[in-house]
Amino acid sequence: MNAPLSINAAPPRPVLVETAASRPPAAAAQPAPAPATAKQTVVPLPAPQRYRPSRAVAIAYDVAAAVVPPLVVLALMLLVWQLATSGPDATLPSPLKIWADSSDLITQPFFVNGPQDIGLGWRVLTSLERVAYGFGLAAIAGIVLGAFVGQSVWAMRGLDPIFQVLRTVPPLAWLPISLAAFRDSGPSAVFVIFITAVWPVIINTAVGIRNIPQDYRNVAEVLRLNPIEYFWRIMIPSAAPYIFTGLRIGIGLSWLAIVAAEMLTGGVGIGFFIWDAWNSSRLSDIVVALIYIGVVGFVLDRLVALVGRIATRGTASA
Amino acid sequence: MSKPIAPQTSHPSGKPFLRLEAVCKTFRRGGSETEVLRDISLDIAEREFVSIIGHSGCGKSTMLNLVAGLTQVTTGAVLLENREVNEPGPERAVVFQNHSLLPWLTVYDNVRIAVDKVFGRTKSRAERDAWTLHNLDLVQMTHAKDKRPSEISGGMKQRVGIARALAMEPKVLLMDEPFGALDALTRAHLQETVMQIHARLGNTVIMITHDVDEAVLLSDRIVMMTNGPSARVGEVLDVPLTRPRNRLELVADAEYIRAREAVLKFLYERHRYVEAA
Ligand SMILES: Nc1ncnc2c1ncn2[C@@H]1O[C@H](COP(=O)(O)OP(=O)(O)OP(=O)(O)O)[C@@H](O)[C@H]1O
Ligand SMILES: [Mg+2]
Numbered sequence: 395m396n397a398p399l400s401i402n403a404a405p406p407r408p409v410l411v412e413t414a415a416s417r418p419p420a421a422a423a424q425p426a427p428a429p430a431t432a433k434q435t436v437v438p439l440p441a442p443q444r445y446r447p448s449r450a451v452a453i454a455y456d457v458a459a460a461v462v463p464p465l466v467v468l469a470l471m472l473l474v475w476q477l478a479t480s481g482p483d484a485t486l487p488s489p490l491k492i493w494a495d496s497s498d499l500i501t502q503p504f505f506v507n508g509p510q511d512i513g514l515g516w517r518v519l520t521s522l523e524r525v526a527y528g529f530g531l532a533a534i535a536g537i538v539l540g541a542f543v544g545q546s547v548w549a550m551r552g553l554d555p556i557f558q559v560l561r562t563v564p565p566l567a568w569l570p571i572s573l574a575a576f577r578d579s580g581p582s583a584v585f586v587i588f589i590t591a592v593w594p595v596i597i598n599t600a601v602g603i604r605n606i607p608q609d610y611r612n613v614a615e616v617l618r619l620n621p622i623e624y625f626w627r628i629m630i631p632s633a634a635p636y637i638f639t640g641l642r643i644g645i646g647l648s649w650l651a652i653v654a655a656e657m658l659t660g661g662v663g664i665g666f667f668i669w670d671a672w673n674s675s676r677l678s679d680i681v682v683a684l685i686y687i688g689v690v691g692f693v694l695d696r697l698v699a700l701v702g703r704i705a706t707r708g709t710a711s712a
Numbered sequence: 713m714s715k716p717i718a719p720q721t722s723h724p725s726g727k728p729f730l731r732l733e734a735v736c737k738t739f740r741r742g743g744s745e746t747e748v749l750r751d752i753s754l755d756i757a758e759r760e761f762v763s764i765i766g767h768s769g770c771g772k773s774t775m776l777n778l779v780a781g782l783t784q785v786t787t788g789a790v791l792l793e794n795r796e797v798n799e800p801g802p803e804r805a806v807v808f809q810n811h812s813l814l815p816w817l818t819v820y821d822n823v824r825i826a827v828d829k830v831f832g833r834t835k836s837r838a839e840r841d842a843w844t845l846h847n848l849d850l851v852q853m854t855h856a857k858d859k860r861p862s863e864i865s866g867g868m869k870q871r872v873g874i875a876r877a878l879a880m881e882p883k884v885l886l887m888d889e890p891f892g893a894l895d896a897l898t899r900a901h902l903q904e905t906v907m908q909i910h911a912r913l914g915n916t917v918i919m920i921t922h923d924v925d926e927a928v929l930l931s932d933r934i935v936m937m938t939n940g941p942s943a944r945v946g947e948v949l950d951v952p953l954t955r956p957r958n959r960l961e962l963v964a965d966a967e968y969i970r971a972r973e974a975v976l977k978f979l980y981e982r983h984r985y986v987e988a989a
Pocket of ligand 1: 739768
């Protein structure tokens with residue numbers, strides 16, 4: 395998960411968090427090519443008219459190839475899960491029991507029955523707002539600090555070891571310190587998200603800045619760009635692939651921190667919902683909330699990756 | 713015809729325009745020192761086209777960077793119009809060895825960024841747009857102005873690099889092996905372009921090259937460097953061929969053949985490349 399790289403061994407390309415799901419589905423979806431043996435036959439026979447799928451059919455095939463395998467695996471998992479937890483002394487709820495207990499949470503994400511009794515969709519939105527603040531701050535501070543650190547060899551030498559230590563501190567450990575410092579749960583929660591997400595942004599930005607080719611620096615010098623122009627016109631675009639790698643890891647971490655951040659804040663966030671459900675032993679609700687969190691985290695990751703791909707279009711190769 | 717070099721008066725006009733005075737360059741890294749250039753003296757006149765030729769690693773790029781102001785001299789001085797050069801600036805535009813276009817900008821914007829920087833105060837927005845297009849037109853790249861560097865060929869990138877440099881209206885145009893990475897045909901084509909531009913605008917040009925024919929075809933004078941370390945100017949050769957020059961007619965020209973021979977002899981007889989010098 396924590397792919398943020400050691401700065402000393404600056405890699406030529408940004409390190410991406412490669413998950414199984416992040417590979418383009420097209421790779422798996424390609425129609426199988428004609429078997430190679432067909433080309434090696436010695437006697438050339440008139441090739442039979444091969445079936446050529448039309449465009450729509452090809453797209454449908456691609457979609458099916460991307461969607462069907464996960465669905466099959468999911469069905470199998472549910473089956474195993476059901477079998478494993480259907481005994482009389484099972485400690486965890488089975489899928490059928492979850493459905494019986496919490497189908498309202500699954501089918502209606504946006505109901506409102508009272509101030510504390512609302513759909514998980516609303517809770518996710520509340521949590522997302524919190525993450526937006528924390529992550530937004532982390533992105534801004536991380537890029538600025540990273541630019542500063544990457545510019546100066548001495549800042550790098552002094553700060554890098556400290557960053558490398560701090561980035562391994564788990565979100566939950568920041569919570570007491572944060573509460574003690576802010577004495578208010580709202581800002582503390584945002585701070586926990588911020589401090590969890592900021593390190594990979596700093597580190598990756600710094601590496602990106604360090605790797606700005608000398609050529610671009612020379613161009614900037616000949617043009618006599620001032621520091622502000624240099625920042626916007628050379629540094630940011632040139633380091634953009636690295637910065638977005640940092641942001642992508644950062645958004646993942648800030649979403650990971652949500653449960654810790656909301657544990658003591660109360661309110662209506664999805665993180666607090668889990669804590670609350672645990673305290674009142676609603677295991678089925680927890681499982682549903684976990685699935686919500688997972689799906690939202692996946693979407694966030696994809697979103698940042700997409701923005702990164704659009705923003706760094708053309709910079710990948712010279 | 714080829715004479716040993718002392719600081720000499722320059723070719724067409726005689727007025728010293730760009731002057732290198734006893735320039736030495738030593739690189740220090742940690743405790744070790746490498747003397748790359750020793751006692752380089754050279755006068756270049758306005759509108760002159762000078763080539764620098766020498767074996768790989770002798771310090772040609774270092775010399776160009778000194779004139780560009782990207783590197784500082786250790787002792788001696790570089791003077792442009794009697795003012796000492798000690799920082800980079802757009803009046804000494806550089807065409808880099810590997811084009812150095814900014815990949816996130818389009819061809820147009822790569823030139824425009826230079827135009828905006830140099831003429832931001834003196835020209836209106838519309839004038840700057842026109843000037844950008846004019847310079848792209850000089851190198852015949854207007855058709856690809858909205859493409860990104862990754863979408864055009866090596867020769868085209870080098871053209872854009874030249875347009876960017878020309879657009880700064882530099883007093884001196886510095887080119888570091890501008891055509892080194894190109895195939896022979898593209899290379900010949902770009903040489904023609906550069907000759908036409910030089911004839912039209914009369915820039916002062918310093919060009920580094922590895923190619924003897926290119927040096928003779930384009931230059932008024934050829935500066936030949938000895939092998940490093942501590943490279944010096946070995947010889948300076950005048951190329952008194954009339955312009956415009958035509959490469960086909962020159963093939964049989966006695967003057968051309970003599971100049972070519974002189975450079976070849978310098979490079980391959982007297983200062984042969986020593987492996988791992
Ligand atoms: N920044 C530097 N620090 C230390 N040594 C350097 C530095 N820049 C260049 N040199 C050394 O100076 C010498 C000349 O380098 P330079 O790049 O000027 O050669 P060149 O003539 O341009 O070679 P080429 O034709 O291959 O481009 C080389 O031996 C190189 O190792
Ligand atoms: Mg060089």
